Amino acid sequence: MKKIFIVFLLFPLCLFAQKNYFDSLKAELRKSINDSLKLQLYITLGLEYGPSNPDSAIHYALENIRFVTSKRDKLPIWADWNSSYVLGMALLKACNYPDAQNFFKATETERIY
Numbered sequence: 561m562k563k564i565f566i567v568f569l570l571f572p573l574c575l576f577a578q579k580n581y582f583d584s585l586k587a588e589l590r591k592s593i594n595d596s597l598k599l600q601l602y603i604t605l606g607l608e609y610g611p612s613n614p615d616s617a618i619h620y621a622l623e624n625i626r627f628v629t630s631k632r633d634k635l636p637i638w639a640d641w642n643s644s645y646v647l648g649m650a651l652l653k654a655c656n657y658p659d660a661q662n663f664f665k666a667t668e669t670e671r672i673y
Contacts, residue, residue, distance in 0.1 A: 620646075
């Protein structure tokens with residue numbers, strides 16, 4: 561009985577910690593001026609939001625793709641593939657399987673070795 565009580569006591573604390581984590585990532589994204597750091601933050605937000613809030617994951621994945629296409633000459637060569645992968649994972653978590661499959665197929669054919 562004590563174990564069940566502890567679980568119910570700690571669950572709200574975990575949700576609060578997760579909200580603070582996302583808020584700190586968003587604040588870091590707003591004040592960041594480094595392109596590589598922005599890319600990493602968009603990727604992290606897109607992947608981390610996936611299980612709990614797929615709509616936000618899709619939003620940040622699309623923002624990531626817009627950011628990568630606007631800064632294509634300044635970012636690493638793998639940024640295009642990585643942003644497509646993040647969007648595919650976000651669509652997969654949102655149960656949009658056909659669109660997710662299209663993004664994964666596109667990243668497979670455009671992969672640079």
